[in-house]
Amino acid sequence: MSLRFSCSHSxxxxxxxxxxxxxxxxxxxxxxxxxxxxxxxxxxxxDEPPHPFMSNFLSVDAxxxxxxxxxLSTFSDTPAPSVTRILYTEKDVLARxxxxxxxxxxxxxxxxxxxxxxxxxxxxxxPELTAVATGSHIDAIPxxxxxxxxxxxxxxxxxxxxxxxxGFKPKRSLEIILFTSEEPTRFGISCLGSRLLAGGVAxxxxxxxxxxxxxxxxxxxxxxxxxxxxxxxxSSVFLKKGSYSAFVELHIEQGPILEEEDISLLNVTAASFxxxxxxxxxxxxxxxASIKVDFEGNDGHAGAVLMPNRNDAGLAAAxxxxxxxxxxxxxxSIDTVGTIGxxxxxxxxxxxxxxxxxxxxxxxxxxxxDEKRRNVVIEKIxxxxxxIARKRKLTLSEFKIVNQxxxxxxxxxxxxxxxxxxxxxxxxxxxxxxxxxxxxLFMARISPIGMIFIPCYKGYSHKPEEYxxxxxxxxxxxxxVLTLAKLSLx
Numbered sequence: 216m217s218l219r220f221s222c223s224h225s226x227x228x229x230x231x232x233x234x235x236x237x238x239x240x241x242x243x244x245x246x247x248x249x250x251x252x253x254x255x256x257x258x259x260x261x262d263e264p265p266h267p268f269m270s271n272f273l274s275v276d277a278x279x280x281x282x283x284x285x286x287l288s289t290f291s292d293t294p295a296p297s298v299t300r301i302l303y304t305e306k307d308v309l310a311r312x313x314x315x316x317x318x319x320x321x322x323x324x325x326x327x328x329x330x331x332x333x334x335x336x337x338x339x340x341x342p343e344l345t346a347v348a349t350g351s352h353i354d355a356i357p358x359x360x361x362x363x364x365x366x367x368x369x370x371x372x373x374x375x376x377x378x379x380x381x382g383f384k385p386k387r388s389l390e391i392i393l394f395t396s397e398e399p400t401r402f403g404i405s406c407l408g409s410r411l412l413a414g415g416v417a418x419x420x421x422x423x424x425x426x427x428x429x430x431x432x433x434x435x436x437x438x439x440x441x442x443x444x445x446x447x448x449x450s451s452v453f454l455k456k457g458s459y460s461a462f463v464e465l466h467i468e469q470g471p472i473l474e475e476e477d478i479s480l481l482n483v484t485a486a487s488f489x490x491x492x493x494x495x496x497x498x499x500x501x502x503x504a505s506i507k508v509d510f511e512g513n514d515g516h517a518g519a520v521l522m523p524n525r526n527d528a529g530l531a532a533a534x535x536x537x538x539x540x541x542x543x544x545x546x547x548s549i550d551t552v553g554t555i556g557x558x559x560x561x562x563x564x565x566x567x568x569x570x571x572x573x574x575x576x577x578x579x580x581x582x583x584x585d586e587k588r589r590n591v592v593i594e595k596i597x598x599x600x601x602x603i604a605r606k607r608k609l610t611l612s613e614f615k616i617v618n619q620x621x622x623x624x625x626x627x628x629x630x631x632x633x634x635x636x637x638x639x640x641x642x643x644x645x646x647x648x649x650x651x652x653x654x655x656l657f658m659a660r661i662s663p664i665g666m667i668f669i670p671c672y673k674g675y676s677h678k679p680e681e682y683x684x685x686x687x688x689x690x691x692x693x694x695x696v697l698t699l700a701k702l703s704l705x
Contacts (some may be wrong), residue, residue: 246465272378277689280373284688287353287369288361297679300700302396302407303440304332310353311440317372322379323391328452331442332408337375339385340705345460347385347696347702348662349374350392352408352654356400360681362671367465368393370692377696385703387460394654401427401436403575405503406657411658413454419449424448431578452590455589459662461629461702463654465695466666467683468495468647471674476645493690494637494644495594495668496630500659501550502586502622503652504593506576508535508600509613514562514570529560529569529604539576542592549651550584551592567642584622584648593619603623623656626663633665636697642690651676667694 243440280420290310293299300306311333318325318335326334336346336445371391378385395408402425404410425433437443468474476492501573512526538554557575596613604611630646637644647668649655655664667693672682 220342224509227430233569235263259671271587273693275373275377275692275696277685277692278335280369280692281368281685283317284361284365287365291355291560293358295369296360297358298355298361299357300353301357302354302398302441303436304402307354308440311393312457314353314368314372318391319373321375322343323375323666326612327447328412329446330408330411330437330452332412332452333699334391335372335375335391337379337389339388341386342388344387345457345700346388346390348390348459348462348658349464349699350390350394350654351464351466352394352397353396354396354400356398356677358679359677360675360679362467362681362683363469363676364397364466366467366683366688366691367632370465370688370695374692374696374699377692378700381452383700385700386705389699389703390459392654396652398704399505402433403507405618405652406654408452409654411449412454413657414453414456415449416453419452419679422449423447446520453463454661456661459658460705461626462655462658462662462664463629463633463695463698464653464658464664464666465691466653466668467671467676467681468668468674469651469671469676472647473645473668473670474672474674478539485549492645493642493669494633494688494694495647495670496633496637496644497625497649498630498646498648499622499624499667500653500656500666501584501651502589502620503656504589504619505617506593506596507613507615507617508532508574508576509611510572510600510604510677511610511612512607513568515568517566517568520568525568526608527568528572528609529605531609532558532560532569532572532574534603535574535596535600536606538603539596542595542599546588546592548588550648552650553592559673586621618703620652621658623659623664624650625665628705629665629698632698632701633667633694636694637703639697640690640693644693665690665698667698 222326287310288295288298289690290306290313291298291300292304292306311331315325315333321335323335323337341479349371352364353368355363368391375389375391379391396404397406397408399405404418422433427436434443473495475490493543510528510531512528512531515525515583538557539553553576555574557577558572559573560569563569594618600611600614649666652665656665658664668686671682672680675681
């Protein structure tokens with residue numbers, strides 16, 4: 216399916232040495248930097264019996280991982296190759312059971328909280344230390360693909376399995392998190408699980424009265440899936456700041472930058488050839504915001520009411536959509552983007568003038584790493600909505616900023632660990648901004664964060680054509696393995 220070129224690297228980790236090299240090291244371990252590296256990574260002095268994992272090479276079972284990605288994609292409410300997996304539906308519950316089973320097979324202790332965030336923990340040999348966490352989400356918007364989020368969950372489980380196969384023993388515990396509802400599909404709230412983990416007091420209160428498009432309440436939906444039970448108070452989900460020493464999320468890029476740079480490198484002459492850009496190291500996650508807008512005008516017969524006499528809410532919505540595009544393009548930053556993800560007209564008949572229109576400037580939101588610039592764009596959109604309503608003699612009945620989250624920066628020490636891991640694996644890397652929001656945005660309120668990106672075909676995401684090669688997934692998992700090992704031993 217993929218038209219991209221993929222570079223294959225199967226080099227061992229720098230800290231996996233043959234046992235035969237140990238005797239010469241033992242005689243000079245006080246000054247040999249290689250010995251220090253061994254001690255740092257194993258967690259034991261080299262004059263003690265060598266750690267078992269040192270005699271093995273890093274082994275990522277890429278074929279089994281791909282099979283698991285394919286199997287998980289079958290839990291869908293739409294036919295392949297699309298995936299539709301909405302929060303608390305039957306397919307979502309079955310997919311969760313699939314993940315919990317894989318966690319248990321990996322020897323992890325599994326627990327769930329009141330909204331269905333799932334945790335799988337591998338206890339370290341100093342379990343009193345705060346754990347290192349990784350993970351992502353598995354919910355999928357209607358007619359999307361099978362890699363978004365999933366690579367970061369199934370890849371994390373495979374990373375733990377790879378560490379265990381190597382004989383590695385973590386100092387800090389390692390924990391995988393499957394976040395509930397990163398997508399806003401059902402209840403209009405993105406990153407619902409991670410927002411609550413980060414102590415979303417206001418969100419916990421709002422969820423008590425939140426309903427979906429079928430008038431099913433959030434709490435009833437959660438209970439139908441086996442969560443919330445008798446609880447109306449969701450504060451039990453909150454985690455204290457500092458609950459983890461680090462959080463690292465593996466994810467497809469959802470954009471074309473890595474693939475495009477990869478191809479450009481492959482077009483250079485052999486004399487100047489460089490390794491393919493296989494890994495994106497995220498330095499910052501852009502600031503998302505979402506807005507709901509409602510216009511109210513007058514309906515009437517589409518043929519009988521003349522144009523000068525109309526108060527058309529549909530045209531107001533169309534005009535605002537173009538205003539969003541204009542303000543975003545004039546922001547001065549390519550990293551500011553805006554999307555009208557939802558546009559609804561009432562009564563929705565071809566022969567009736569729309570009396571109401573509803574827009575959601577969301578889905579991908581208006582975002583920028585510069586929060587001030589992002590907020591200026593939002594205010595300009597608001598002023599345009601007011602002016603459009605006045606000009607067309609309509610009522611701007613709602614202009615609601617649903618969320619207006621600040622950007623976050625990745626932790627320097629985690630960036631350094633990801634960069635070192637990539638270099639040790641001979642994988643070229645690129646420092647980049649995540650223009651899409653992720654659960655890491657909210658985990659940053661709990662712990663230092665970092666993200667690993669892998670290329671995806673043409674940057675496609677949220678569509679059935681979404682694709683990442685098995686080799687790129689394996690490369691991402693290898694970087695995650697080594698990064699988790701480094702962070703666990705700090």
